[in-house]
Amino acid sequence: MIESKLDERRAAGMVQEKGKEPAGFHEPVLRAEVLDLLHPRPDQLYLDGTVGGGGHAREILEACDDCLLLAVDRDLEALSVARTALSDLRDRVRFMHGRFEMASEDIEVRDRGLDGAFLDLGVSSHQLDSDSRGFTFRRGVALDMRMDTSQGHDARRLLADASEAQLTSVFRDFGEEPKARRLAREIVKRRMTSPLETSDDLVAALVVALRRSPSPQDKARIFQAVRIAVNEEVESLKLALPAIREVLNEGAVLVVIAYHSIEDRVVKNAFRDWSKECICPPEFPICTCRGRSLGKTLTKRPIRPLPDEVERNARARSARMRAWQRAA
Ligand SMILES: C[S@@+](CC[C@H](N)C(=O)[O-])C[C@H]1O[C@@H](n2cnc3c(N)ncnc32)[C@H](O)[C@@H]1O
Missing domain, CATH: 1.10.150.170 (Putative methyltransferase TM0872, insert domain)
Structure with a gap:
């Protein structure tokens, strides 16, 4: 049983070598790069739309003294783990159960806008490890696979x-x-x-x-x-990206880590479209649209983890991170 659990985590890129610590809830992927792009500042409001075990959330909250975080996850078990993991920072974090596209409907978010947003897509090792959640190909597991x-x-x-x-x-x-x-x-x-x-x-x-x-x-x-x-993961992402963009304040950055080529393509295309100066059909003789880009893509190519991160944390292997900044 233990052997097949390791097989599964290796196959899913959750574990590198026997004996090394499993990733997911442990080491946040591209930790330094995420902080570099989000650049959290005091008194600003950030969104972690995939709080999971709270790894990236802690990094964001610790990067500045007084910033605030809305921490979202559609998985109630993940939220409970994150609540415990972040209990020392509870004054600055608010938890929300639901799909990340719902974050844009939060009253505080609508009221003051977001100063940065982060999505670390996919599944966590916590979800994959629990037979009762039915994500695993280990033997004898009842199939479920719902994050929520x-x-x-x-x-x-x-x-x-x-x-x-x-x-x-x-x-x-x-x-x-x-x-x-x-x-x-x-x-x-x-x-x-x-x-x-x-x-x-x-x-x-x-x-x-x-x-x-x-x-x-x-x-x-x-x-x-x-x-x-x-989990309708691609549909959820397609809804979330424009919804989050709408509530980003001027100059705010949206950072997304994808682990699947389809999701990465959705992110790439959205960021490219939002960065265009003119979105009129090519047959239009003059520009009738806003004629001004909504913002700019900060990552010409996706940021990939360096070999030493992949060595420590095999889950990082397929990670591709992209970032977009709303125009000031
Ligand atoms: C890779 S884990 C996040 C790990 C987290 N960054 C950390 O450092 O602990 C992805 C999490 O996102 C959640 N998730 C995936 N899709 C979601 C969606 N559409 N809305 C909200 N949460 C989602 C999953 O339930 C899972 O807990």
Whole structure:
């Protein structure tokens, strides 16, 4: 069991070598670079939309004496861990349960705007480690995968209800699985006789689709794909970016760390579009839009962790960080 937990965390980039401390709730990814871009200042209000275990939140709060933080997570367990972890800073942090796109509706945020915002996307090792949360491909785990267990449909429901075409696109788009169609077909065939309820059921379908025993990396990709679909992670990000941009004060910076190429592309395209000076269609003879960019991208290319960070914290391996600044 312990061995397979390590396999899973390695496959998901959560652990580098046997014996090294697992990442996620422990070492904040690109810690110094995040602070450099956000540059927290006293009396200013910041958003951590993915507070998780509170690692980055602590860094932000400790970087300046009097700054304030709105700490959001859709996972109630994560919020409870963060509340405890940040109890010594409780006067300057306020917690909010929900999806990060909701942060822009917070009364204080609407009232005074944000002086900086941060998203560290994806899943934490805390979520992946708890069998009861059903994110894992370890044996005998009931599939759930909801970050917010108070609502929404779990992975069992997705595997039971999604059409073959929908499942194919989940495995192809989010899992980059070459045998996506075959896997979707196998799931649809199996669920006609008995529903897919556990990690073993999904792995068994994968064995048939691949016609071989799947590696931990194969399983990690497929389980990640289901997780992204269950939590509507890409949709949430697409809603959140413009919502957060709208409440950024002049000169405020939005920093996003993505671990999946689709999410990174969403961030890159949004930042590029917001930085354009003119958004009129090319056939317009004169500019009828605002003709002034909303702000500028601070990161021409995504910032990647240096090898020594990846060596310490394998979760950082796939991290790509981008930042955008609202015009003054
Ligand atoms: C990578 S962890 C964050 C780790 C955190 N930066 C730290 O240092 O401890 C990602 C967290 O974001 C949360 N999350 C993911 N998508 C979310 C969303 N759309 N809205 C709110 N929270 C989300 C997850 O529940 C998870 O706790």
